[in-house]
Amino acid sequence: MELLRWSFAVGRAFRHMGCSRRNPFGEGLQSPSFLQPQRAYRSAICMEVNKPLVVQDVPSALLQPHEVRIRVRCCGVNFADILACQGLYQEKRSLPFTPGMEFSGDVMETGKAVTAIKEGDRVIGVTGTSAMAEEYIADPKLLWTIPKQVSYEDAAALPVSYGTAILALEHRAQTQPGETVLVTAAAGATGLAVVDVATHILKAKVIAAAGSDGKCNLALQKGAFHGVNYSGTNLREEVKKLTVNKGVDVVIDTVGGDIFKEALHSLAWEGRIVVVGFAGGTIPSIPANLLLLKNISALGLFWGRYREQDFPVFSSTLSSAVLYCQEGRIQPHIGAVFRLEEVNEAFAHVTQRKSTGKVVISIT
Numbered sequence: 001m002e003l004l005r006w007s008f009a010v011g012r013a014f015r016h017m018g019c020s021r022r023n024p025f026g027e028g029l030q031s032p033s034f035l036q037p038q039r040a041y042r043s044a045i046c047m048e049v050n051k052p053l054v055v056q057d058v059p060s061a062l063l064q065p066h067e068v069r070i071r072v073r074c075c076g077v078n079f080a081d082i083l084a085c086q087g088l089y090q091e092k093r094s095l096p097f098t099p100g101m102e103f104s105g106d107v108m109e110t111g112k113a114v115t116a117i118k119e120g121d122r123v124i125g126v127t128g129t130s131a132m133a134e135e136y137i138a139d140p141k142l143l144w145t146i147p148k149q150v151s152y153e154d155a156a157a158l159p160v161s162y163g164t165a166i167l168a169l170e171h172r173a174q175t176q177p178g179e180t181v182l183v184t185a186a187a188g189a190t191g192l193a194v195v196d197v198a199t200h201i202l203k204a205k206v207i208a209a210a211g212s213d214g215k216c217n218l219a220l221q222k223g224a225f226h227g228v229n230y231s232g233t234n235l236r237e238e239v240k241k242l243t244v245n246k247g248v249d250v251v252i253d254t255v256g257g258d259i260f261k262e263a264l265h266s267l268a269w270e271g272r273i274v275v276v277g278f279a280g281g282t283i284p285s286i287p288a289n290l291l292l293l294k295n296i297s298a299l300g301l302f303w304g305r306y307r308e309q310d311f312p313v314f315s316s317t318l319s320s321a322v323l324y325c326q327e328g329r330i331q332p333h334i335g336a337v338f339r340l341e342e343v344n345e346a347f348a349h350v351t352q353r354k355s356t357g358k359v360v361i362s363i364t
């Protein structure tokens, strides 16, 4: 009864906004079967921006012929999920919505037209949103098989962070063996993935820059050859000393602001800097003369956008991440695991800079 009442309220809001029948919040309200008993699943929901998420039951949607229903086991927490719930993400969502861009789980049901995947398969998937729930309806094109030896937690940590790290290092910066890579927020989700891929796949030398000694030590344990705690020292001066005035070949920056500027100044001749994010909250501007003087390239990166613009590149980053993990060449770092009901605590853990590696929501 509680579910029906909630469905009425939220469904009304969605119809008012002209939402489609596929939206789980409105699903069933426009069908004659609405008043019949319906299966429900728990979902984290952003009802209002900048307010705590609520975890509530929503009705299961009907499966279309080309879709796959997933029982979600784990969902990775991304900075983008938090920004979306604060109304600050570049891609705006209409309320209410469920965050969650990556997941691992089991196939519960397949649509009539789906042949490549069957019930019971363990899969990893990406989505723009909606995965922080017990169930998710997926496009099979965006699912990858989880190798036997890879856990649900590790699998959920692969798509966004490793996809981004591989895209940044391999496709954008064209990192070569023996080159030096400086990564900021190096103990974060993207940061540690960059340390892992740069060191263990590309055989580059990584300088890990992070906001505490503990975070630097973690990055060193994961393969970095030097750590710089930028909360106590000048990043540019430290990199200068470490590289004997030469500078680094590649910078992967997820912080922005002054850290980005110091990292830009730390580049060597023909260096490449990849703009990945602005976790510090300030979007820096680039003095073009710096690019000119040292023949530097500044490269933007938006991993999710490749899904629409260049699917083969997008897909190859995830296939590589799964393969590297299967071969034991990379090892995602799961810094903390929260239950679905603890989603607000999980978000706070990241925004308060307490997290290391990937924060995962364990769902079922």
Ligand SMILES: NC(=O)c1ccc[n+]([C@@H]2O[C@H](COP(=O)([O-])OP(=O)(O)OC[C@H]3O[C@@H](n4cnc5c(N)ncnc54)[C@H](OP(=O)(O)O)[C@@H]3O)[C@@H](O)[C@H]2O)c1
Pocket: 077, 078, 079, 080, 160, 161, 164, 185, 186, 187, 188, 189, 190, 191, 209, 210, 211, 212, 215, 254, 255, 275, 276, 277, 278, 279, 280, 281, 301, 302, 303, 304, 350, 351, 352, 353, 354, 355, 356, 357
């Ligand atoms: N462009 C893309 O396709 C793409 C893909 C993935 C991620 N991103 C972006 O990359 C950034 C990092 O994402 P992530 O998921 O990997 O997060 P994360 O690194 O796990 O967490 C954020 C880290 O940023 C650092 N930070 C510096 N100033 C901060 C502040 N004021 N508030 C919070 N954190 C601050 C902290 O590390 P220290 O304490 O070490 O400074 C913190 O641990 C985000 O901006 C995200 O949107 C972009």
